[in-house]
Amino acid sequence: xxxxxxxxxxxxxxxxxxxxxxxxxxxxxxxxxxxxxxxxxxxxxxxxxxxxxxxxxxxxxxxxxxxxxxxxxxxxxxxxxxxxxxxxxxxxxxxxxxxxxxxxxxxxxxxxxxxxxxxxxxxxxxxxxxxxxxxxxxxxxxxxxxxxxxxxxxxxxxxxxxxxxxxxxxxxxxxxxxxxxxxxxxxxxxxxxxxxxxxxxxxxxxxxxxxxxxxxxxxxxxxxxxxxxxxxxxxxxxxxxxxxxxxxxxxxxxxxxxxxxxxxxxxxxxxxxxxxxxxxxxxxxxxxxxxxxxxxxxxxxxxxxxxxxxxxxxxxxxxxxxxxxxxxxxxxxxxxxxxxxxxxxxxxxxxxxxxxxxxxxxxxxxxxxxxxxxxxxxxxxxxxxxxxxxxxxxxxxxxxxxxxxxxxxxxxxxxxxxxxxxxxxxxxxxxxxxxxxxxxxxxxxxxxxxxxxxxxxxxxxxxxxxxxxxxxxxxxxxxxxxxxxxxxxxxxxxxxxxxxxxxxxxxxxxxxxxxxxxxxxxxxxxxxxxxxxxxxxxxxxxxxxxxxxxxxxxxxxxxxxxxxxxxxxxxxxxxxxxxxxxxxxxxxxxxxxxxxxxxxxxxxxxxxxxxxxxxxxxxx
Amino acid sequence: xxxxxxxxxxxxxxxxxxxxxxxxxxxxxxxxxxxxxxxxxxxxxxxxxxxxxxxxxxxxxxxxxxxxxxxxxxxxxxxxxxxxxxxxxxxxxxxxxxxxxxxxxxxxxxxxxxxxxxxxxxxxxxxxxxxxxxxxxxxxxxxxxxxxxxxxxxxxxxxxxxxxxxxxxxxxxxxxxxxxxxxxxxxxxxxxxxxxxxxxxxxxxxxxxxxxxxxxxxxxxxxxxxxxxxxxxxxxxxxxxxxxxxxxxxxxxxxxxxxxxxxxxxxxxxxxxxxxxxxxxxxxxxxxxxxxxxxxxxx
Numbered sequence: 001x002x003x004x005x006x007x008x009x010x011x012x013x014x015x016x017x018x019x020x021x022x023x024x025x026x027x028x029x030x031x032x033x034x035x036x037x038x039x040x041x042x043x044x045x046x047x048x049x050x051x052x053x054x055x056x057x058x059x060x061x062x063x064x065x066x067x068x069x070x071x072x073x074x075x076x077x078x079x080x081x082x083x084x085x086x087x088x089x090x091x092x093x094x095x096x097x098x099x100x101x102x103x104x105x106x107x108x109x110x111x112x113x114x115x116x117x118x119x120x121x122x123x124x125x126x127x128x129x130x131x132x133x134x135x136x137x138x139x140x141x142x143x144x145x146x147x148x149x150x151x152x153x154x155x156x157x158x159x160x161x162x163x164x165x166x167x168x169x170x171x172x173x174x175x176x177x178x179x180x181x182x183x184x185x186x187x188x189x190x191x192x193x194x195x196x197x198x199x200x201x202x203x204x205x206x207x208x209x210x211x212x213x214x215x216x217x218x219x220x221x222x223x224x225x226x227x228x229x230x231x232x233x234x235x236x237x238x239x240x241x242x243x244x245x246x247x248x249x250x251x252x253x254x255x256x257x258x259x260x261x262x263x264x265x266x267x268x269x270x271x272x273x274x275x276x277x278x279x280x281x282x283x284x285x286x287x288x289x290x291x292x293x294x295x296x297x298x299x300x301x302x303x304x305x306x307x308x309x310x311x312x313x314x315x316x317x318x319x320x321x322x323x324x325x326x327x328x329x330x331x332x333x334x335x336x337x338x339x340x341x342x343x344x345x346x347x348x349x350x351x352x353x354x355x356x357x358x359x360x361x362x363x364x365x366x367x368x369x370x371x372x373x374x375x376x377x378x379x380x381x382x383x384x385x386x387x388x389x390x391x392x393x394x395x396x397x398x399x400x401x402x403x404x405x406x407x408x409x410x411x412x413x414x415x416x417x418x419x420x421x422x423x424x425x426x427x428x429x430x431x432x433x434x435x436x437x438x439x440x441x442x443x444x445x446x447x448x449x450x451x452x453x454x455x456x457x458x459x460x461x462x463x464x465x466x467x468x469x470x471x472x473x474x475x476x477x478x479x480x481x482x483x484x485x486x487x488x489x490x491x492x493x494x495x496x497x498x499x500x501x502x503x504x505x506x507x508x509x510x511x512x513x514x515x516x517x518x519x520x521x522x523x524x525x526x527x528x529x530x531x532x533x534x535x536x537x538x539x540x541x542x543x544x545x546x547x548x549x550x551x552x553x554x555x556x557x558x559x560x561x562x563x564x565x566x567x568x569x570x571x572x573x574x575x576x577x578x579x580x581x582x583x584x585x586x587x588x589x590x591x592x593x594x595x596x597x598x599x600x601x602x603x604x605x606x607x608x609x610x611x612x613x614x615x616x617x618x619x620x
Numbered sequence: 621x622x623x624x625x626x627x628x629x630x631x632x633x634x635x636x637x638x639x640x641x642x643x644x645x646x647x648x649x650x651x652x653x654x655x656x657x658x659x660x661x662x663x664x665x666x667x668x669x670x671x672x673x674x675x676x677x678x679x680x681x682x683x684x685x686x687x688x689x690x691x692x693x694x695x696x697x698x699x700x701x702x703x704x705x706x707x708x709x710x711x712x713x714x715x716x717x718x719x720x721x722x723x724x725x726x727x728x729x730x731x732x733x734x735x736x737x738x739x740x741x742x743x744x745x746x747x748x749x750x751x752x753x754x755x756x757x758x759x760x761x762x763x764x765x766x767x768x769x770x771x772x773x774x775x776x777x778x779x780x781x782x783x784x785x786x787x788x789x790x791x792x793x794x795x796x797x798x799x800x801x802x803x804x805x806x807x808x809x810x811x812x813x814x815x816x817x818x819x820x821x822x823x824x825x826x827x828x829x830x831x832x833x834x835x836x837x838x839x840x841x842x843x844x845x846x847x848x849x850x851x852x853x854x855x856x857x858x859x860x861x862x863x864x865x866x867x868x869x870x871x872x873x874x875x876x877x878x879x880x881x882x883x884x885x886x887x888x889x890x891x892x893x894x895x896x897x898x899x900x901x902x903x904x905x906x907x908x909x910x911x912x913x914x915x916x917x918x919x
Contacts, residue, residue: 041734086687115755116693153687158754159735160688162718 043073043154046166048146051186053586054178058137061172063101064185065090065129065148074122075152077108081120086153086163090129093147095139101131113157128185135174144172179586208368211361212375219379222346230414231342232383233407235335247391254388256332258381260339265377266370268343273366289561291429294422294525295438295479297344299472301419302442303449304341308412311446312453339381345418346380358576425525426479428559434478441475495538497546502556504568511583516551516608521565521579523558528594529578536596549605551582584608660708661715665723665746668714672744678769680711681740683728685718690755691737698758707762711741730802741769748801772801779806788817799835808839815848826855830868837875845875866899873908 044067051062067088069075076085092101106127110119135144146169153163223232235257306312361372378385387393419442427435448471451464499520507517520537522529536542546553558565558577569579572591580592582604590604661682662668668679682699684691698704716724718736727733731740731748739761741750750768752761779794795810815832818825833848849871856864869892876885889909896902 082689084686084692085689115757120689155689158690158756159737160685160690161735162685163687 041161042164042166043070043161044068044075044150044152044166046148046150046168048148048168048170049182049185050170050172051180051182052178053181054173054175055135056177057135057139057174059135059177061133061135062186063092063131063133063146063148063170064182065131065150065168066185067123067127067129067150067152067166069124069127069154071125073154073156074111074120074124075154077121077123078105079108079121081118086151088123088150088152090131091149091151092131092133093149094133095141095144095146097136097139098144099134099136101133103129103131105129115157130186133172135172139174142174144174146170146172181587183588208371212371215358215361215372215375216379219376220382222376222380223383228342228346228380230411230418231338231345233411233414235338235342235384236387250391251388252332253335254384254386254391256335257339257342257384258378258388260336260341261343261381261384262339262374262377263336264340264343265373265380269370269373272373273369289429289523289525289559291426291479292476294426294429295476298419298422298426298438298442299445299475300341300344301415301422302446305412305415305419306446306449308408308415310408312449339384342380343377422525425559428524428557430479437478438475441471441478445471445475495533496540496543497538497553499553499555502554502565504564507552507554507583510552511585511589514585515583516549516585516605517554517583518546518551519554519556519579519581519583521556521558521569521577521581523577525559526577532578532580532596536598536601539598541598542601545602545605549608551605582608661713663715665714665716665727668712669744669746671712672742676744677710677712678749679740679742679744679746680708680713681727681742682713682715683718683724683733683736683738683740684715685736688736694737694755694761698756698761701758703758704762707765739765741765741772745803747803776806779810788814791817795835799838804839804841808836808841808844811835811839812841812844815844821855821858823859823861826852826859826861826864829855830864830871833868834871834874837871842875846872849875863900866896866901869895870901870905873905 047066047068049064049066051064055061067075075088078087078089080087088105090103090105092103094101106123106129108121108123111122111124112119133146148168148170150166150168151163152166154161222228235253358372358376361369423435423439426438430438445468448464448467452461452468455461455464502519502521507519510517520529520533522533524530545551556562556565556568569575569577572579572581572589574591576594578594578596580596582590582592584590587608590608592600592604662671668681671677672679682691682694684695699708716727718724718728718733727740728738730746731751735753737753737755739750739752740748742748749772750765752764752768755761756764775794775797779798782791782794791810791814795807795814798807798810811832815829815836818829818832829848830852833845833852836842836845836848849868852868853865856868873885873888873892876888886909889905892905893902893909896905899905
């Protein structure tokens with residue numbers, strides 16, 4: 001007889017229970033009342049890793065025992081706070097004849113909670129215990145079996161569980177010396193091979209100082225980036241004009257611009273701190289993932305451009321203008337605003353070192369984030385600060401003259417170019433017809449701005465000004481309305497390299513299978529990315545090398561918000577693009593710097609290939 | 621045991637003020653004046669049971685172990701407070717170490733307790749009235765225990781006022797709950813009633829009957845279990861549910877086993893093994909037979 005499904009599942013449940021009862025009973029002696037005792041609950045997992053893929057007999061193997069304690073739970077440290085507590089202990093059982101392993105326990109952390117104000121020495125989250133084992137010279141078997149037992153006792157914020165054990169096994173391949181691997185796990189003890197994405201949780205003062213220096217340098221270099229250069233020239237140009245008006249105005253101008261840059265970076269830092277506290281993934285330049293923000297920037301750029309071409313003057317209220325140097329439109333607030341504008345323009349240009357510095361900062365405490373951003377701001381203000389410090393140097397610049405008019409026009413064209421680029425960014429975010437609408441909006445805005453400047457009647461000027469404001473509002477509304485194009489829209493492959501869409505699990509699986517996978521994380525708003533792609537990646541040499549080494553090229557597009565990509569970056573301690581990664585079989589992934597060089601790619605590829613070959617030899 | 625915390629407070633707060641020092645001194649005085657650790661706490665389950673029988677109080681059980689930091693905390697920060705001592709007057713206090721390989725371990729196993737500290741409220745027959753896991757500050761700790769007691773009273777009230785028409789789900793929920801509390805009397809009464817509700821001979825109901833029979837065995841109601849088991853045997857043979865026949869036959873061994881009639885159990889098992897040479901539970905039976913063979917009383 002076939003039971004219908006409902007009955008079947010009901011009786012199956014009963015059957016299961018009955019079988020469990022029967023199984024529980026046999027293990028209990030007849031003298032004791034039977035009761036199924038629940039097994040102790042395990043709260044920690046143990047995993048083993050070695051620093052090389054294989055070892056020479058007589059060599060020393062380093063083993064990392066990674067303990068993963070369940071969230072909300074902690075286990076006692078190796079040196080617990082009180083005598084009666086059970087210390088966490090690792091025991092390595094080695095093949096007979098091997099000397100006992102040397103075990104190094106990491107520092108404990110101090111744990112306290114609502115009901116336990118006195119800190120207890122515990123381990124929680126992920127903890128690495130490092131051990132080293134000497135393989136005896138005469139050991140002639142191909143594999144050394146290692147059995148690890150971790151004895152621990154776990155508690156959460158109210159209860160404790162009985163002491164228990166976690167076990168894991170490891171097979172040490174013995175023969176030829178293999179490649180270094182899992183370097184990130186072993187760097188703690190001063191290994192000279194620095195793995196990418198190594199934990200940057202604990203940093204000493206020297207590390208922080210060097211990061212701040214990087215930030216400073218990155219800030220200086222930002223000024224030379226294509227998106228910031230027009231702003232810098234504009235500013236220098238303004239200051240040159242003032243050279244005639246005395247040193248004081250040059251000093252004030254330089255300081256006010258620097259203040260603008262500093263304040264805007266502080267705002268960014270605070271936003272980053274707040275976003276991180278709210279649990280969001282933060283990144284550098286991701287404000288460019290918002291089409292309304294990009295549109296706002298286009299509007300600002302277009303207005304500046306029109307200003308440079310002499311179509312209109314920046315309409316600052318008279319009182320604000322007077323606040324400055326008595327008459328010209330470019331008062332203190334004007335300088336300050338240029339500073340803000342320069343920062344705005346700088347965000348998508350992740351300069352060399354800046355990605356590392358910002359990425360580092362974002363993984364640290366709020367104070368460090370603030371310090372890193374301040375360093376970048378000071379770096380970026382360096383030209384202005386230099387002018388303010390030595391206003392006399394202005395005299396080294398050419399005297400004002402017709403050349404300034406020409407420079408002004410030229411910079412206007414550079415800005416127009418920036419506007420074109422921003423529209424290109426926008427084109428990846430919203431539908432094509434909306435881009436056209438935004439462009440029409442900009443055209444209408446330009447028309448009204450021109451009318452405002454040329455209209456002879458007061459009424460005409462007012463109407464034109466209202467028209468300008470309306471055009472701005474309409475354009476912004478168009479950008480935000482209707483949502484973004486969904487992420488991951490396949491881009492056409494036009495270059496020499498046949499990029500496929502990035503998929504992390506696929507990339508990792510391919511690397512496991514022995515393939516090299518090159519990952520390019522890019523975004524349309526990232527100018528450095530575009531430069532790298534054009535000048536380095538999409539070249540015959542790199543394409544040939546990819547073909548020769550059988551590299552799978554993958555591209556991830558971060559133009560629009562994508563948490564998977566943000567997580568990938570965060571895992572490698574970076575928070576910005578460009579980001580280039582090479583997955584290598586048997587080795588940790590190689591992380592390339594933001595400014596790519598062809599030679600570097602070719603070198604790393606051939607090294608990784610030899611690594612691949614040695615892994616293949618071991619497998620034989 | 622009481623002193624480690626105090627010493628540590630002094631160590632970890634070097635900025636201790638005069639007022640702080642005074643408070644420490646006063647606390648030390650209070651702690652010294654407090655009754656010694658074992659005052660009022662019994663250590664034997666049977667002593668606690670007879671004390672509970674005498675005046676009808678419930679037994680308050682504190683299950684602890686040496687390595688359990690939260691147990692120490694509970695002892696020092698809750699059990700020592702006047703509020704708790706006031707509350708504790710209504711109970712027979714019992715403290716057992718779960719690693720004593722005796723009564724403490726038995727209690728822990730009987731109630732399937734894993735995490736410590738665990739507080740149990742038991743009646744004189746060791747029926748579980750309430751259970752509280754982990755540490756809590758005095759006020760919520762007491763409140764939770766009172767809540768547990770009130771819920772048990774509710775459960776008993778619904779048992780006392782069960783209507784004739786109570787449906788099977790209701791009966792089973794209550795029965796399983798009392799079973800979990802090791803209230804064998806109420807649980808077996810309910811399983812008996814459940815057995816009487818099974819009328820049809822459908823496959824599903826035969827499995828239900830088996831479940832009730834097995835539950836009755838767990839309560840120690842062996843006579844009822846045996847007769848139910850005999851019924852299941854007949855029905856299962858009619859329906860040819862081999863798996864159930866086998867399980868049911870194994871149940872007869874467990875019934876005998878629980879009754880500690882070693883020889884009876886042995887013959888039941890031997891019968892089982894010869895009747896089901898290819899059965900899926902044959903390994904279970906053989907293992908049981910082997911373990912029973914080792915026992916002195918049978919040998």
